[in-house]
Amino acid sequence: MTAPLHATLKRLWIVSAVLLVFFVLTMLAGLCAGSSDTGVRRVISVLVGGEAADPMLATIIWRIRLPRVLLAAMVGAALSMGGLVFQALLRNPLAEPYILGISGGAAIGAIIGILMGFARFPGVGLMAFVGSMATLALLLLMTSGRSVLKKDSLLLSGVMVNAFCSALIMFLVSITQDARLHNIIFWLMGDMGMTDLRQAGFLALILAPCFVLFFWLSNAMNLLTMGSETALAIGINVKAVSLVLLTATSLMISAAVSHSGLIGFVGLVMPHLLRLVLGPDHRVLVPASILGGGGYMVLCDLLARTLPRQGEMPAGVVTALIGAPLFIYLLKRTKS
Amino acid sequence: MTGKAQQRIGRRFFVILMVLGGALALILAPDSARGVRSVTDFLGRRVVIPDEPRRVVALAPSITEIVYALEQESRLAGVTRFSDYPAAATRLPKVGSYVHLDLERIVALRPDLCIAVKDGNPKVVIDRLMQLNIPVFAVNPTNLETVIQAVEHIGRLLNTEQKAALIAADMRARIEHVRQQVAEVERRPRVFFQIGLAPIVSVGSATFIHELIETAGGENVARGDVPYPRFSREQVIGLAPDVIIITSMARSAIFERVKAEWARWKHMPAARNNRIIVQESNLFDRPSPRLVQGLELLVKLIHPQLFGGSP
Amino acid sequence: MTAAIQLQKIGYAYGREPVLNAISISIARGDYFIIIGPNGSGKTTLLKLAAGIIRTTGGDVRIQGRSIGRFSRRHLARAIAYVPQLIRTDFPFTVMEVVLMGRSPHLGMLGFEQPRDIALAREAMGFTGVDHLAHRKLNALSGGECQRVFIARAICQESEIMLLDEPTASLDLAHQVRVMDLMEQLRIEKGITVVMVSHDVNLAAMYGNRILLLNKGRIAGMGTPRQVITYQTLEAVYGCKVLVDLSPLGDFPRVTLVPSRYIPAG
Numbered sequence: 086m087t088a089p090l091h092a093t094l095k096r097l098w099i100v101s102a103v104l105l106v107f108f109v110l111t112m113l114a115g116l117c118a119g120s121s122d123t124g125v126r127r128v129i130s131v132l133v134g135g136e137a138a139d140p141m142l143a144t145i146i147w148r149i150r151l152p153r154v155l156l157a158a159m160v161g162a163a164l165s166m167g168g169l170v171f172q173a174l175l176r177n178p179l180a181e182p183y184i185l186g187i188s189g190g191a192a193i194g195a196i197i198g199i200l201m202g203f204a205r206f207p208g209v210g211l212m213a214f215v216g217s218m219a220t221l222a223l224l225l226l227m228t229s230g231r232s233v234l235k236k237d238s239l240l241l242s243g244v245m246v247n248a249f250c251s252a253l254i255m256f257l258v259s260i261t262q263d264a265r266l267h268n269i270i271f272w273l274m275g276d277m278g279m280t281d282l283r284q285a286g287f288l289a290l291i292l293a294p295c296f297v298l299f300f301w302l303s304n305a306m307n308l309l310t311m312g313s314e315t316a317l318a319i320g321i322n323v324k325a326v327s328l329v330l331l332t333a334t335s336l337m338i339s340a341a342v343s344h345s346g347l348i349g350f351v352g353l354v355m356p357h358l359l360r361l362v363l364g365p366d367h368r369v370l371v372p373a374s375i376l377g378g379g380g381y382m383v384l385c386d387l388l389a390r391t392l393p394r395q396g397e398m399p400a401g402v403v404t405a406l407i408g409a410p411l412f413i414y415l416l417k418r419t420k421s
Numbered sequence: 422m423t424g425k426a427q428q429r430i431g432r433r434f435f436v437i438l439m440v441l442g443g444a445l446a447l448i449l450a451p452d453s454a455r456g457v458r459s460v461t462d463f464l465g466r467r468v469v470i471p472d473e474p475r476r477v478v479a480l481a482p483s484i485t486e487i488v489y490a491l492e493q494e495s496r497l498a499g500v501t502r503f504s505d506y507p508a509a510a511t512r513l514p515k516v517g518s519y520v521h522l523d524l525e526r527i528v529a530l531r532p533d534l535c536i537a538v539k540d541g542n543p544k545v546v547i548d549r550l551m552q553l554n555i556p557v558f559a560v561n562p563t564n565l566e567t568v569i570q571a572v573e574h575i576g577r578l579l580n581t582e583q584k585a586a587l588i589a590a591d592m593r594a595r596i597e598h599v600r601q602q603v604a605e606v607e608r609r610p611r612v613f614f615q616i617g618l619a620p621i622v623s624v625g626s627a628t629f630i631h632e633l634i635e636t637a638g639g640e641n642v643a644r645g646d647v648p649y650p651r652f653s654r655e656q657v658i659g660l661a662p663d664v665i666i667i668t669s670m671a672r673s674a675i676f677e678r679v680k681a682e683w684a685r686w687k688h689m690p691a692a693r694n695n696r697i698i699v700q701e702s703n704l705f706d707r708p709s710p711r712l713v714q715g716l717e718l719l720v721k722l723i724h725p726q727l728f729g730g731s732p
Numbered sequence: 733m734t735a736a737i738q739l740q741k742i743g744y745a746y747g748r749e750p751v752l753n754a755i756s757i758s759i760a761r762g763d764y765f766i767i768i769g770p771n772g773s774g775k776t777t778l779l780k781l782a783a784g785i786i787r788t789t790g791g792d793v794r795i796q797g798r799s800i801g802r803f804s805r806r807h808l809a810r811a812i813a814y815v816p817q818l819i820r821t822d823f824p825f826t827v828m829e830v831v832l833m834g835r836s837p838h839l840g841m842l843g844f845e846q847p848r849d850i851a852l853a854r855e856a857m858g859f860t861g862v863d864h865l866a867h868r869k870l871n872a873l874s875g876g877e878c879q880r881v882f883i884a885r886a887i888c889q890e891s892e893i894m895l896l897d898e899p900t901a902s903l904d905l906a907h908q909v910r911v912m913d914l915m916e917q918l919r920i921e922k923g924i925t926v927v928m929v930s931h932d933v934n935l936a937a938m939y940g941n942r943i944l945l946l947n948k949g950r951i952a953g954m955g956t957p958r959q960v961i962t963y964q965t966l967e968a969v970y971g972c973k974v975l976v977d978l979s980p981l982g983d984f985p986r987v988t989l990v991p992s993r994y995i996p997a998g
Binding site: 093301307308310311312317360364 | 806821823836842889
């Protein structure tokens with residue numbers, strides 16, 4: 086008999102290794118690119134030679150670009166994971182992390198924080214986090230414990246909450262008249278430019294345990310996609326697992342969004358793309374989403390910084406410009 | 422002891438005394454002897470800046486104008502995107518726009534001093550620059566007097582106090598002249614100053630333009646707590662302004678259309694007397710020495726009769 | 733001997749509508765227990781209660797003598813394998829992946845499969861005749877093929893009790909017999925208790941050693957096929973004319989539906 090046709094563990098190692106290389110390459114590319122137009126060779130000489138080689142460039146690389154690249158990687162990983170988990174939880178490959186209204190709540194929290202004059206971090210970030218968690222609580226209240234199993238009611242409630250939040254956001258934007266309007270718009274479109282290592286480290290502290298948890302529950306997620314009855318029958322405590330997944334994902338996405346603003350399409354496109362290439366087994370998809378989603382976001386942020394002749398685009402614009410056509414293409418591929 | 426030996430000892434003693442004295446002077450001397458000094462900026466922050474700043478980055482177009490007015494443009498290493506006055510400034514390296522500064526570009530210019538404006542520059546960028554050991558001096562011009570003070574302060578920063586004093590005196594004199602001119606006018610015309618086309622936005626009491634209007638002997642009909650209040654067309658007509666002044670960054674064709682829009686309402690004094698005026702905006706909202714030019718222009722627009730025109 | 737499954741006075745209601753009323757049943761080990769009855773009689777609900785998928789509103793469910801509430805989900809899955817009616821999924825799992833899901837109760841949280849698990853899966857797929865479909869995606873299969881895949885998954889669970897909800901519903905004749913034979917084989921070779929909901933009265937009569945006839949949430953008959961499947965009982969429960977005689981193949985009843993043209997007028 087030939088080698089077992091289903092060596093999941095071996096596949097996991099191979100996929101992880103390939104994506105890790107991709108991830109590291111994108112991080113390097115992110116460190117090399119920036120608005121001060123330094124050449125790749127100079128960057129490499131600093132990375133290898135240390136600070137003495139070129140202290141100004143070293144400052145730029147380590148203290149401006151590195152935090153930004155790290156943040157982009159973590160936000161990309163968090164959003165991709167969020168999309169993956171929600172797709173399993175709602176049994177819908179078209180679900181995405183903002184579908185339950187968490188993004189709306191975060192935006193409202195952030196806008197209120199900006200209007201109250203808080204600094205970007207920790208004030209506005211904290212308000213965004215509180216807003217999204219409040220939205221989650223509202224959602225759970227609306228659907229009530231038992232119906233968490235019924236994915237349709239969760240989905241519909243999420244859509245309603247999102248619609249309400251959108252209306253509230255538009256209202257808040259319309260009554261803001263001064264420079265704070267500018268800050269609000271930039272937050273809404275996604276802005277990772279002003280972060281430092283301390284903030285990036287803080288986010289990593291929140292995300293790391295979430296990633297570990299999701300990997301641990303990846304087999305359970307496989308079973309969840311087969312329906313709650315099947316999952317129950319094969320030994321998954323569906324209610325407990327669903328609640329844990331929902332809470333941990335919301336926490337993760339809220340934390341990411343509080344640092345970066347609203348960046349869309351990553352959570353929708355990345356899991357879908359990876360599933361198409363790697364298959365639906367979450368034990369492979371979880372690490373793939375972390376590495377692939379992270380690398381993708383670093384690339385998008387790189388483009389956002391370097392494409393425009395003047396200044397930079399919001400990262401959310403790049404992910405939308407790439408993500409939307411990519412997603413349409415993926416849809417066509419899965420249909421055929 | 423011989424005379425020559427005495428001379429030698431004396432000389433040595435003298436040298437040792439000089440060296441000791443010099444060392445003492447160095448130890449006891451203030452920071453300025455070592456190339457930096459400590460100043461307090463308009464936000465009350467203590468900033469350590471070089472004695473002779475040679476690579477200055479102006480973080481707002483108004484700062485760029487002030488530096489050029491002080492004739493210190495040789496110290497400038499970078500400016501923000503819309504620093505368009507004087508024209509020479511457009512050739513300097515850009516560091517993003519003043520609401521969205523490019524941190525990397527600023528650092529790449531190796532500045533030894535950045536000059537910021539409190540209203541406009543995002544605080545997070547100022548904090549990041551301080552974190553990266555780049556001194557940032559913030560000014561906070563909110564009215565004509567504090568603009569003059571900003572010029573004086575920046576003059577001190579750039580070691581050109583004399584020139585700064587000249588500019589300040591000139592500005593103060595011209596403002597006083599305007600005050601005397603309008604003191605003789607009996608009636609203060611009602612002025613509607615439109616800065617936004619759609620929606621219609623005017624200026625409240627906490628703006629430069631308001632101060633200019635009032636100093637120029639006009640009555641700002643949009644005065645109030647809201648800095649940039651919005652109006653509907655009926656509201657403006659109801660306020661019956663004598664003069665409407667429109668500034669914006671839109672193109673001239675649109676201006677003419679806007680002017681025609683107002684001119685239709687014949688029972689409004691400004692329309693009836695054909696006092697609807699379109700003007701370039703930079704003279705009125707940038708906290709630089711040209712603000713006084715804006716003031717003088719406003720006087721001409723509000724009180725044409727003082728200059729031989731009809732009221 | 734302890735009954736495999738014991739239901740004591742269990743009931744269930746969807747909202748205010750009672751679906752089952754105080755049902756008490758005992759299913760012995762090794763039984764081929766088949767539940768029949770008209771639509772809406774509560775057959776599927778009863779099966780789900782026995783499987784622990786829904787909770788009874790009153791009474792007690794015991795699995796191998798222990799109350800079902802005292803089992804953890806994992807242990808319950810090792811004791812009972814449940815094959816639901818057809819479900820559709822939008823996720824492109826292959827047949828092999830789906831069948832291997834049945835090994836989950838025996839593996840750790842992350843559950844990486846060992847060669848033994850893969851061998852078991854292949855064997856199960858061989859039993860149900862889907863091994864040639866191992867690499868195909870589940871949502872590309874026909875209804876009948878899907879059903880056989882789910883049965884293979886249930887076999888992989890290596891549990892002593894198998895609960896199946898209308899497993900022959902989408903299958904063609906050959907596969908209907910094959911599945912029913914397969915259950916018989918598992919009963920005899922491995923002592924597995926089979927509890928099945930069936931809409932096919934004849935198949936139930938042919939294979940079951942105990943039949944439960946449900947009507948409107950209550951027991952209309954329980955016993956051997958010959959005891960339960962009589963023309964009086966069937967006519968009363970199903971409300972149509974039937975002809976019940978003894979099958980030429982063996983000592984079990986045969987049910988023939990009677991078209992109206994054979995019913996004398998008056």
